[in-house]
Amino acid sequence: DQGLVLPPKLAPTQVVIVPIYKTEEEKANLDAYVDQLTSALKQLDIRVKYDDRDTQRPGFKFAEWELKGVPLRVAIGARDIQNGTVELARRDTQTKDTVEQAGLGARIVALLDEIQDNIFTKALNFRDSHITEVNSYEEFKDVLENKGGFVSCHWDGTPETEKRVKEETKATSRCIPLDFKEEEGVCIFTGKPSKGRVLFAKAY
Numbered sequence: 001d002q003g004l005v006l007p008p009k010l011a012p013t014q015v016v017i018v019p020i021y022k023t024e025e026e027k028a029n030l031d032a033y034v035d036q037l038t039s040a041l042k043q044l045d046i047r048v049k050y051d052d053r054d055t056q057r058p059g060f061k062f063a064e065w066e067l068k069g070v071p072l073r074v075a076i077g078a079r080d081i082q083n084g085t086v087e088l089a090r091r092d093t094q095t096k097d098t099v100e101q102a103g104l105g106a107r108i109v110a111l112l113d114e115i116q117d118n119i120f121t122k123a124l125n126f127r128d129s130h131i132t133e134v135n136s137y138e139e140f141k142d143v144l145e146n147k148g149g150f151v152s153c154h155w156d157g158t159p160e161t162e163k164r165v166k167e168e169t170k171a172t173s174r175c176i177p178l179d180f181k182e183e184e185g186v187c188i189f190t191g192k193p194s195k196g197r198v199l200f201a202k203a204y
Helices: 024-043 058-067 078-083 104-129 137-146 159-169
Strands: 015-020 048-050 072-077 085-090 096-100 131-133 150-154 171-175 197-202
Touching: 015 024, 015 058, 024 048, 024 072, 024 078, 024 104, 058 072, 072 078, 072 104, 078 085, 085 104, 096 104, 104 131, 137 150, 137 159, 137 197, 159 171
Parallel strands: 015 048, 015 072, 131 150
Antiparallel strands: 072 085, 085 096, 150 197, 171 197
């Protein structure tokens, strides 16, 4: 997936700024603007890095920071200074937008929140779509063999039953869900009473 995709709250660097220039004069103009921008972002508690290395081309830097999972990339060139714009590239959706420099700090704060929510929602939907509820041992084995993911089922709660299930299917209990609901049922393996469903899965 072209490297890491880090949630903004976890990312050591949340925003990376990459300058694009041809002459030293253009670089000096960019430096002056970026100094103000990085100062403003730091005051907003944003972890920002200005990648002004002169040993690498912008394209290399873009690829490198993408691999490292930095949530937001700001690219700015000489023409952007004239036009009062910057280019913002999101790591999560890999979309790019040219936006006004005015109000950029507030826009970046909102965008980082949006990226955080988007990554969380995507992960939550992925997890939920990989949980299958079963009510028999045959269904249990079929899901493990042909679909994978988590299996939600009734279990009598004993280590002996878990051991036998593991011996036969290589699956073990992963967790009791945080939103555990008391629900009368019977263990899919032994038929003994169960108070609710737990998640089983194979370790990979």
